[in-house]
Amino acid sequence: MIKDRSCVNCSSQNSEVMFTFTRDFFHNVRNQPLEQLDALGIDDNFTSSIVKCIDCGCGYIKDVINIRETFLGQENWSSAQIKENLRTYQNGFSKSGADNIIYAESVVKNLIRLVMMKNKNKSELSLLDFGCSFSVYSPLARIMGFTKVDAFDPHYPDNFSELASGNSVVNFNFFNHKEQILENAPYDAIICNSADEHFIDPQGEINFMSEVLSDDGVIYFSHPIMDLDSNLKHLQNESNITNKKLIKELRATFHVHHLNYIMPKIFKKMLKKGGLVESKVVILKKENLSESAFHVKNLILYTKTFIKYFLGLFGSNYRKTEYFLTKIK
Numbered sequence: 001m002i003k004d005r006s007c008v009n010c011s012s013q014n015s016e017v018m019f020t021f022t023r024d025f026f027h028n029v030r031n032q033p034l035e036q037l038d039a040l041g042i043d044d045n046f047t048s049s050i051v052k053c054i055d056c057g058c059g060y061i062k063d064v065i066n067i068r069e070t071f072l073g074q075e076n077w078s079s080a081q082i083k084e085n086l087r088t089y090q091n092g093f094s095k096s097g098a099d100n101i102i103y104a105e106s107v108v109k110n111l112i113r114l115v116m117m118k119n120k121n122k123s124e125l126s127l128l129d130f131g132c133s134f135s136v137y138s139p140l141a142r143i144m145g146f147t148k149v150d151a152f153d154p155h156y157p158d159n160f161s162e163l164a165s166g167n168s169v170v171n172f173n174f175f176n177h178k179e180q181i182l183e184n185a186p187y188d189a190i191i192c193n194s195a196d197e198h199f200i201d202p203q204g205e206i207n208f209m210s211e212v213l214s215d216d217g218v219i220y221f222s223h224p225i226m227d228l229d230s231n232l233k234h235l236q237n238e239s240n241i242t243n244k245k246l247i248k249e250l251r252a253t254f255h256v257h258h259l260n261y262i263m264p265k266i267f268k269k270m271l272k273k274g275g276l277v278e279s280k281v282v283i284l285k286k287e288n289l290s291e292s293a294f295h296v297k298n299l300i301l302y303t304k305t306f307i308k309y310f311l312g313l314f315g316s317n318y319r320k321t322e323y324f325l326t327k328i329k
């Protein structure tokens with residue numbers, strides 16, 4: 001347990017508690033089985049609190065359940081665990097998975113374009129997927145032309161590289177130590193997809209990514225909006241909520257593994273502190289593949305995409321989740 005985290009944005013120690021997770025809350029409100037909570041070390045004395053910095057207004061968890069310790073200390077996976085994890089990685093066809101590919105392809109395409117626009121003579125392209133989990137980005141980037149792809153996640157054991165086949169045209173590397181990144185840096189492109197909400201030291205990790213990015217490289221962040229201010233009353237009242245969609249959203253957003261509740265305005269400042277600046281506003285394609293291209297659901301998606309694009313052109317932070325950045329010269 002890290003007991004006393006200071007503000008992830010301004011390092012201030014002044015904060016006020018907004019919400020505290022307890023064993024009672026997980027069991028009685030979120031219906032998590034007691035055995036599961038025992039396994040996570042969540043006992044009757046457990047607390048983990050989302051606080052708000054009094055000085056800058058940033059939200060974060062002050063007393064962090066140290067999942068890194070648990071994960072980093074773990075033994076290599078057994079062959080049964082490798083098999084199980086491989087199955088998770090290669091899970092079957094799903095509609096959302098297919099829709100997501102359209103989007104992921106658009107992200108990788110834009111990265112390639114932005115890197116190539118800066119340096120037209122590149123014959124090799126390298127990519128780092130920082131905080132990769134079992135993401136589709138690494139194999140996809142390899143297929144789409146990146147010559148060297150490294151996927152990094154410190155939460156996995158040393159033998160998790162066995163999940164990636166070296167004897168395939170879609171070969172890429174799994175890393176779990178930062179030294180491996182440093183040995184292979186700099187990178188032409190970096191993807192940090194919905195990972196920073198898990199970082200214990202987000203500013204430190206942003207600085208690290210900036211350090212291993214090549215001088216003419218491009219970095220893509222997908223930074224989720226987890227709006228504490230507008231959801232706090234729902235979170236406090238979760239046991240009485242009947243709207244299933246809202247409950248699902250609350251559970252997906254607010255939990256002990258989401259350590260940082262950084263809104264776009266502050267996040268942009270942190271990127272700047274890390275020496276990164278937005279390079280270009282791009283259009284990211286989203287499409288619902290089970291409907292025709294001109295179905296109303298898709299027309300709504302396209303409209304939202306264009307609204308986001310135009311807001312981006314004017315530098316608006318409103319509901320901003322995607323960032324393409326280069327180093328400040």
Ligand SMILES: [Zn+2]
Nearest residue numbers: 007010053056
């Ligand atoms: Zn602060």
